[in-house]
Amino acid sequence: MKFKIAIIGTGKVAWHFSTSLENAGHIITEVYGRDLAKARRLTSQLYDTDAQDHLDFTESAAEIFIVAVADDAISEVADAVLLPENSILVHTSGTVPLEVLGYSSAEHTGVVYPLQSFSLHRTVTWEEVPILLEAEDPDTLSKLKKLVKTLSAQHYVVRSKDRNAVHVAAVFASNFTNHMIRIAEEIMLRQGLDFEMIKPLIIEQISKCLELGPKAAQTGPASREDMETLENHHLFLQYNDQLAEIYRLISQDIIDSQ
Amino acid sequence: MKFKIAIIGTGKVAWHFSTSLENAGHIITEVYGRDLAKARRLTSQLYDTDAQDHLDFTESAAEIFIVAVADDAISEVADAVLLPENSILVHTSGTVPLEVLGYSSAEHTGVVYPLQSFSLHRTVTWEEVPILLEAEDPDTLSKLKKLVKTLSAQHYVVRSKDRNAVHVAAVFASNFTNHMIRIAEEIMLRQGLDFEMIKPLIIEQISKCLELGPKAAQTGPASREDMETLENHHLFLQYNDQLAEIYRLISQDIIDSQ
Numbered sequence: 230m231k232f233k234i235a236i237i238g239t240g241k242v243a244w245h246f247s248t249s250l251e252n253a254g255h256i257i258t259e260v261y262g263r264d265l266a267k268a269r270r271l272t273s274q275l276y277d278t279d280a281q282d283h284l285d286f287t288e289s290a291a292e293i294f295i296v297a298v299a300d301d302a303i304s305e306v307a308d309a310v311l312l313p314e315n316s317i318l319v320h321t322s323g324t325v326p327l328e329v330l331g332y333s334s335a336e337h338t339g340v341v342y343p344l345q346s347f348s349l350h351r352t353v354t355w356e357e358v359p360i361l362l363e364a365e366d367p368d369t370l371s372k373l374k375k376l377v378k379t380l381s382a383q384h385y386v387v388r389s390k391d392r393n394a395v396h397v398a399a400v401f402a403s404n405f406t407n408h409m410i411r412i413a414e415e416i417m418l419r420q421g422l423d424f425e426m427i428k429p430l431i432i433e434q435i436s437k438c439l440e441l442g443p444k445a446a447q448t449g450p451a452s453r454e455d456m457e458t459l460e461n462h463h464l465f466l467q468y469n470d471q472l473a474e475i476y477r478l479i480s481q482d483i484i485d486s487q
Numbered sequence: 488m489k490f491k492i493a494i495i496g497t498g499k500v501a502w503h504f505s506t507s508l509e510n511a512g513h514i515i516t517e518v519y520g521r522d523l524a525k526a527r528r529l530t531s532q533l534y535d536t537d538a539q540d541h542l543d544f545t546e547s548a549a550e551i552f553i554v555a556v557a558d559d560a561i562s563e564v565a566d567a568v569l570l571p572e573n574s575i576l577v578h579t580s581g582t583v584p585l586e587v588l589g590y591s592s593a594e595h596t597g598v599v600y601p602l603q604s605f606s607l608h609r610t611v612t613w614e615e616v617p618i619l620l621e622a623e624d625p626d627t628l629s630k631l632k633k634l635v636k637t638l639s640a641q642h643y644v645v646r647s648k649d650r651n652a653v654h655v656a657a658v659f660a661s662n663f664t665n666h667m668i669r670i671a672e673e674i675m676l677r678q679g680l681d682f683e684m685i686k687p688l689i690i691e692q693i694s695k696c697l698e699l700g701p702k703a704a705q706t707g708p709a710s711r712e713d714m715e716t717l718e719n720h721h722l723f724l725q726y727n728d729q730l731a732e733i734y735r736l737i738s739q740d741i742i743d744s745q
Contacts, residue, residue, distance in 0.1 A: 398685055
């Protein structure tokens with residue numbers, strides 16, 4: 230099933246969706262950008278797509294309108310966008326509830342949230358991107374399922390309240406794990422040590438964690454309740470109070486969750 | 488260069504060192520365990536090794552004695568062990584300084600700290616295990632380098648003070664990343680959601696982090712300083728004060744380290 234789709238936004242998610250959906254055989258009719266130059270940069274990568282800097286889509290041939298803008302701009306865009314009859318308006322955010330689209334001119338609304346960390350210069354392997362779907366009515370949900378299937382992505386139907394929980398979990402699993410590695414890197418660099426030394430440990434720990442589950446995979450001074458080492462590490466980190474407090478708090482949480 | 492080696496300890500590190508060193512052509516003369524049955528369980532995996540529950544090694548043919556016991560037992564073992572002339576006594580800990588072996592009967596002392604998270608039922612790929620070496624004298628250091636080369640492991644010469652910093656960094660990079668994933672899993676399970684959904688994100692984030700470095704790889708609400716989402720997530724976590732505080736503190740640290 231092929232759709233005509235308009236993309237509202239010019240960021241990473243807009244780029245990956247528009248190029249991948251076109252590759253999957255859909256037609257991208259328009260790309261909207263507040264900054265027309267940015268919209269043109271994206272449409273130049275597409276086969277035959279108009280760039281526009283206004284939200285009047287009443288003449289558009291599209292059936293599905295994908296809002297891929299910053300979270301705090303979604304409701305504003307939804308309120309302002311003018312859509313043809315019988316259109317489906319979806320956003321792509323993990324945090325914004327479906328209801329935010331409720332005041333728009335769209336007859337059908339939904340959410341298509343790709344649970345993945347996108348970068349402009351990395352190819353997206355859609356087979357490995359879980360997409361969280363939500364829609365106000367079953368017909369729309371069924372169309373959105375068909376849409377994401379054309380990308381070979383896995384999908385999960387998740388309500389707004391649960392999608393928010395997934396987003397919080399994703400922050401811990403992705404942004405916060407990344408920051409733990411950032412802190413490790415800084416400790417190494419401050420001491421004049423080679424960060425490369427730590428990389429095999431990270432790879433082994435993560436693969437063990439995904440294989441055995443994080444509870445069974447845990448090791449280290451906190452899980453052993455080795456108070457002497459915890460105290461020694463805490464002292465080492467006194468050069469940065471915030472870091473010392475992060476160390477203390479996470480160690481305590483590891484101890485508490487044994 | 489082949490060595491005769493005695494292993495003091497029966498834990499994960501003792502198991503992996505003794506079996507791997509034997510495979511590499513060295514002779515494991517004795518294994519010491521406070522619990523003789525545990526020492527026998529390990530020697531039963533080895534070609535021709537005696538199990539013993541006393542620390543008198545004066546009759547041992549070994550030249551290198553590897554202490555692989557809990558950190559807080561190392562100094563006690565080092566003080567009690569009786570060694571033949573000209574022996575090298577090493578421990579395998581990331582946190583305990585070399586000097587702790589200074590009161591032992593060993594003529595030469597050193598540290599052989601494998602910077603990896605070992606599990607009993609996972610094979611160790613030594614090529615991917617950085618080993619941190621330290622020794623009191625250059626001859627001993629040279630012998631320890633030869634020893635770890637037979638395992639095909641990479642080695643780094645690191646002083647006690649720096650080794651402690653590496654250990655703190657390793658706790659962040661390994662134990663704390665694992666715990667962030669543990670928290671993510673619990674948020675998902677509490678909501679009745681499938682933890683599998685998050686796994687592709689973890690894999691992509693870690694590979695991006697190792698490829699681009701953690702600073703460039705960071706995304707998410709804290710790095711965007713999206714205060715509305717941070718506040719919303721913090722509210723979501725109010726069911727567990729400690730978790731809410733971990734969220735707040737790490738987000739603040741991400742903001743501060745932009």
